[in-house]
Amino acid sequence: MNNTLKYWPIIIVAMATAIAWGSQQSDITNLKEVQIQQQLNxxxxxxxxxxxxxxxxxxxxxxxxxxxxxxxLQTILEKLQ
Incomplete structure (x- = not known):
């Protein structure tokens, strides 16, 4: 039990890093889509x-x-008068 507890901070940091990386990839994808739409505009x-x-x-x-x-037309009218 004691050995398991000492790895939790590493696991939490790894999970937080993975979540942050995933969020960053989503932001990059959204930015690319916005850039494409801007170019179309x-x-x-x-x-x-x-x-x-x-x-x-x-x-x-x-x-x-x-x-x-x-x-x-004006010239023609003048000549007709």
């Missing part, structure tokens, strides 16, 4: 930014075309 933001830039370019081209058409 960054990629999605970049895709949205690229799409927005294309939309802005199209909108600008449409407005310029509309202005040219209005000027052409």
């Amino acid at each position: 960054i990629n999605e933001f970049q895709n949205l930014s690229t799409r927005q830039a294309r939309i802005d370019e199209r909108t600008k081209a449409i407005k310029e075309n509309q202005q040219r058409q209005e000027q052409l």
